[in-house]
Amino acid sequence: MANQKGKIDKLSLFLIPIGIAVNFIGGQIAILLKLPLYLDAIGTIVVAALCGYWPGIVVGLVSNILNAISSPTTLFYAPLNMAFAVVAVILSKRKWFKNFFKTVLSALFFALIGGGIGACITWLVYGFDFGSGVSAMFSIPLHQTLGLPKFVAQFIAETSIDVLDKVITVIAVFGVLKAIPMRFLAKLPLGRIYIKDAEMYEDDED
């Protein structure tokens, strides 16, 4: 609502640390439930969908920086998380997250971006060849049995691993966005999108 452009409003500011923590905890719950998934972008997507570009990008970037404390190579993948934020804002503004099927469909976008940028970064960082992640277990067979170029194999491998991960991620995002109370949404830059019958309240004077 009443926000200056380019400046993060106060409530968004305080949501950023929560978003970052959620990124971490998502991954931890995945481990606790023994799920072979990352689930580490929920905070980024939720904050981006509610607060806009800058808050979302900051959540993505800082999550990677904090992750780097124990596993420094994740630093290279920071652009990935930041790209998720950008996509989330675009989709949120188009009201995709208000519809369950569009939400599930959005997982494909996230996976493609994740796979695309992820493969590029892996490619660069690991000296223009396969990386050492889980994806290598899929990309190498793809390269060797189907004869796909290495980069293409890496891209396909990273994307397909990402699809299931992102489907679960966006469903969680959908559930959260649906459950946030209206008075809270009212204070967030993109919150209005998720308020039912927002127009109803617009014009009436007291």
Added chain:
Amino acid sequence: MAYIELKDVSYRYPYTKEQALKNVTYSFERGKFYGIIGENGGGKTTLCNLIRGLIPHFYLGRLKGEALVDGVDVRDWDTGEISAKIGYVFQNPFTQISGIKETVFEEVAIGLENLGVPKDEMIERVINVCEMLNIEDLVKNNPNELSRGQRQRVAFASIIVMDTDTLVIDEPTSQLDPEGTESVFEIIRSLKESGKTIILVEHKIDLIAEHCEEILVMQGGKIAMSGPTKAILSDFGTLDLGTMIPATAVFGHAMKEAGKPLADIPITLDEAVELVERRGE
């Protein structure tokens, strides 16, 4: 001169139909101790939010009428600067711990760091406040690992240390045992004696009766009653507004109905004892 002046103030939170404050007019004077009571949802916290400058800047919504703090309209107050003028403590002790400091001592000092208070003065003020609130033994502890009651004391200390003219206090004792509650009230009282304006929301009516000078009863977004503590709390009509009156006042009324009236309706235990003793003579 009135310090906080509300003139026909109405306010509606965004995306709500009902006004949370309706045509509120009131003047708070400098240096007095005000108690705000009334039913839940009656507008007590909204009133605090208004005085504290959170309405309309933080809560947005629609504000009508005039609300002046120290002569300046709340709409024109800088949200940062007003915090140097009006301190605010509220119920939940968990959200009032910053989560960015490793010791209670540093936690209490945050406000002073933000205000740019020189270090030596900062240390002295924090030491004094810790003594005042009995948290000397906690100074080295991690504020994120304290109990509820301890957190509430630390949160209180963190605001008192800033030495604002006015303190808006929204149920500060909800997490404390009777003993702790009593000591917090003693602190509030001594703050009042040092010349501060206190605006306190509290359910514990006996403590209100004992310490406050003026009382506002909120109901349905309006100030249903206001006046000196004695007048409000000895009035049986106050009960109709969804709030309690002290047991001693109920006792006074019961005596009256039984045909054995006391000289006055007592609102504190001391008063009751005195009145009963006087009658006995």
Added chain:
Amino acid sequence: MHVEFGNSFKKFYKTGNFWCDLYPTTKLILCFTVAMSTIVMNNWIYGFSVCLFYFIFAFFTGHGKQFTKTFLILFVIIGLFLVVIRQVGMRTGNVTPMFEIFGWIWYRESFITSLDVSSYMLGFAGGILLFFDTTPMRDLMYAFEHMGVSHVTSFIMLSSMQNIIDLRKTSVAILESQKSRGIETDGNILVRSKAFFPTISPLILGAFSSTEEKSIAMDARAFSVKRKHTFLRELKPMSQIEKILCLLFSLALISLTVWKIAAALIK
């Protein structure tokens, strides 16, 4: 006792270890330049020597155990794994067989390449790891604030770290209560995936709802006042020697990079 503790803030904060008490920016520049140099060099002998140096140095700073624990994990997932992957994945250019495991021939070329890559990955990771092991985040943020970075940035970093600790506790509690309410957390992957949602949603919603009060509480402590801040806990400012050291390391990295690029261009 509280007076004593309060007055201890009058002096610069010190740990007593020579390296740890360097200014955070100094440590950052030194660690970062060394870490980057392994990437620029792209040579396994250099990279692994630097890694060895990290180990020795970490023990010297009193953080050896902590460093070894994390670094060994990285060593396995990046180093060893990559060596094997390159043996499987790199096919072109392999001419010199080294040895054979059950009919699987290992080639020298892909072996050296994998060593080079993993040495700079580990060389980079180790430098960053060493920095964070010996520099608390609050110290780094202190240095940043003195460079003019907003205290809001410090709040975001430090608050996130505390939130991670708090939410972790909550998530375990929620998971336990879900189990006791009969939600399956064991079983096949689908069942376990389903258990994810009722765990993460209340966690996020609960955390979100607290931000409103948190922002009010921080505001009440003059969080958004635009004045020059003071600091209760202070670090010793960068000494002249530290500045020179930083300059030397930075220059060394720059010249190394220029030399490497030039060499590549000439070739």
